[in-house]
Amino acid sequence: MTVTATSVDRSDRPAPVRAARSRGARLRRLVPAAAAALSGVLLYVSFPPRTLWWLALPAFAVLGLVLRGRSWKAGLGLGYLFGLGFLLPLLVWTGVEVGSVPWLALSAVEALFVALVGAGIAAVSRLPAWPLWAAAVWTAGEAARARVPFGGFPWGKIAFGQADGVFLPLAAVGGTPVLGFAVVLCGLGLGEAARLLLRRRRPDPVPVRRGAAVAALLSVAVPVVAAVAARPLVSDAAEDGTATVAVIQGNVPRLGLDFNSQRRAVLDYHARETERLAAEIKAGRTPRPDFVLWPENSSDVDPFAYPDAAYVIGEAARSVGVPISVGSVVERDGRLYNEQILWDPHKGPVQTYDKRRIQPFGEYLPLRSLVGAVNSDWTSMVHQDFSAGRKPGVFTVGHTRIGLTTCYEAAFDGVVRDTVTHGAQMISVPSNNATFDRSEMTYQQLAMSRVRAVEHSRTVTVPVTSGVSAIILPDGTITQKTGMFVADHLVQKVPLRSSLTPATRLGALPELALVLVAAGGLGWAVGAGVRRRRGTEEEQA
Structure with missing residues (x-):
């Protein structure tokens, strides 16, 4: 007897069975x-x-x-x-x-x-x-x-x-x-x-x-x-001694993008919180810091163009008796810069740092004409593009060298490293997260700063307009932090370090x-x- 192989005819199976198997295969x-x-x-x-x-x-x-x-x-x-x-x-x-x-x-x-x-x-x-x-x-x-x-x-x-x-x-x-x-x-x-x-x-x-x-x-x-x-x-050992740092969070009048229209109020809030710190120092409740750190956009009123803004900042610096690093928006030669200004209580502005890595669609608009066709509100919000700085920012205050990476820059490896290879003994990340309400953004950014602290073995301070502001030791530990959308300040003695990790050396x-x-x-x-x-x-x- 001869046996021949034949294909199995499944066409005689009930339609519901075939449909069920087909659905199962798709799933x-x-x-x-x-x-x-x-x-x-x-x-x-x-x-x-x-x-x-x-x-x-x-x-x-x-x-x-x-x-x-x-x-x-x-x-x-x-x-x-x-x-x-x-x-x-x-x-x-x-x-x-x-x-x-x-x-x-x-x-x-x-x-x-x-x-x-x-x-x-x-x-x-x-x-x-x-x-x-x-x-x-x-x-x-x-x-x-x-x-x-x-x-x-x-x-x-x-x-x-x-x-x-x-x-x-x-x-x-x-x-x-x-x-x-x-x-x-x-x-x-x-x-x-x-x-x-x-x-x-x-x-x-x-x-x-x-x-x-x-x-x-x-x-x-x-x-x-x-x-x-x-x-x-x-390690969080103090290789180069310590510095006592104060971080100011002045808060903003209202949440969201419209805080930019209340620039003078934001400046006044940060000056007021600094004066509150000065009163605590005078009363002996808080040690006098070596310097004070304000956040990004803490004075969007250009103090070089408006004497009243310069006066407010100067009075705040004199009240606390030490230099203040102020985040401002300044205009030079028709260009806008997101700038940190070191304001001495006696000499006024003595050092500046212009943010180098500016945020696309936030601080400048690529494809401006296309974006305007999609959403004209966006082009009106970013009506003038910011210009980028060119040099790493390191402020020298007494025996302390403070590296500056402004907000968005903390996400970029090379920008943070540059401050350390240029001599920073600690790092500050002045930021403004008020635009993003109470979203997870501020916590994601704070985690970046913790990673940077370990990466370069440096204390990292995070002064933010509306929170969360923090002080982070070189081992990534947060020792103090503020709440969100409250006025507050942090004061702490932090270790200064100059040794370079393999990560810093290797880049x-x-x-x-x-x-x-x-x-x-x-x-x-x-x-x-x-x-x-x-x-x-x-x-x-």
């Missing part, structure tokens, strides 16, 4: 997409103001499992969903006061970088020790996002979510790129280890190569061991090395893919 195809988006949301939840830093690890574990073995095209789409899940909730503060369009547009554009990273991770996921190459690809994506377009937007770097985490000491080793790389590597390693373990526990176990198991375990263990080994780099070199690792992995993956296709074509021929 199964949606699982990777849903997992990618939800793991992005999980990554967002790991960021401040929450202290759930460890959630970044399962977020990347799931992302790695979703992307492993897929085509670069699938990685592109899944990476984009992961990026949207992460960035849409993280950046929602950008829509406060100006509407949802800028928030959605920014999130959509920034998620494109994560999409490219997803394609890259999918490509290298077939390589030996693939979590290493994949983590380097993520770092390369962050490096690109921090530079383009319009000077880049580093907000949401993985390192900035790790201010409370065990990996934080790695910031002193290689800055935010090394810290972020370690977190991503550990998360991807956890996912790979879980995948290999599940293969062993299946009813029909699949053999696991020893090399793959070792690589997965090392991906988890090495970042943790490295973070522990880096602990001695974190961008660790990031460059990781980008080269990513390029090598992608090149290897592309070459292997070409060879596989050629082998398949030869077999078919």
